[in-house]
Amino acid sequence: MKFAGKLIIISGATATGKTSLSIDLAKLVLKQNKKVRIINFDSLLFYRELNIGTAKPSLVERQGILHEMIDIGSAKNPLNASDYVDQTEKLILECFARGEIVILVGGSAFYLRALIKGMYQSETTSDEIKTHVEKMIEAGGNSALIAYLQTHDAEALKLYHENDTYRLSRAVEHHLQTGQPISVEKKRMDELNPYDLAQNKHPDWDILHLYLEIDKPLHLELMTKRASSMLEAGLIEEVRALLAEGFSGNEKPLQSIGYKETLNFLKGEITSNEDLIEKISISTRQLAKSQKTFFRKMQPKIQINSLTDREKASEITLSFLSRP
Known part of the structure; x- marks a missing residue:
């Protein structure tokens, strides 16, 4: 198979050195006379108002390396996973068309999985249905959502806590949008093995996954x-x-x-x-x-200690870049 392009994933828990390594590897790619772009999958870096509390890479750190999906919106209008996938898939395909290597870096495992593995079918909910569910909550709180699900998707109530308004409302929205229980869609996704990145919706992407972990103390x-x-x-x-x-x-x-x-x-x-x-x-x-619980289950990946294995990470990256 001819690959559309090369994608390097750098994942790991918070404070494991992902930003630093991503920039170092991007510079390494440039030294090979190749073009490169870093795309973020840390959900809090999307928001331009949030800087210090998100440990957002500074403009100085980003200098000379093109970064995407940072400062793309306001915290007043949170970006959901579906929107992230739509925007990022488009960006990646544009990068590949330009011959750029993509470095995908972050710690939001759900966003990574959604991008690589896919999401529940019909994730996009119409504004009319969203408004309808909001009115249900205003009128009856979570009890109204639970009553609806007891009739239309009782299995979903076994998945979510009664106080989890977000997931309960998503289950109701999903049923109203598709006519199908979200529990059925969850079962379908689970059968795809959510932790197997080799089994993904982008078979023409050549993927290297570097997972960062450092000693616990x-x-x-x-x-x-x-x-x-x-x-x-x-x-x-x-x-x-x-x-x-x-x-x-x-x-x-x-x-x-x-x-x-x-x-x-x-x-x-x-x-x-x-x-x-x-x-x-x-x-x-x-x-x-x-984060570690989730990322440790993901396969395939190469585990890297970002403090002691920098040379190893560089060697692996160079080998990945050189393979057809």
């Missing part, structure tokens, strides 16, 4: 240092400015790690910088644990 230390560095860089001031600009704090991106805790700090629920750092660190460790 050092990783814990780095996550705590990152939380401390964010405060030193002005995270509290960033959140305060967002509130002054009209953000309520209830926007989904502002309920993410770092921002949620800082909002609680500004409300007086967290009373010291030290406690704020600790709260952010705890939440970050929990996120990293769930």
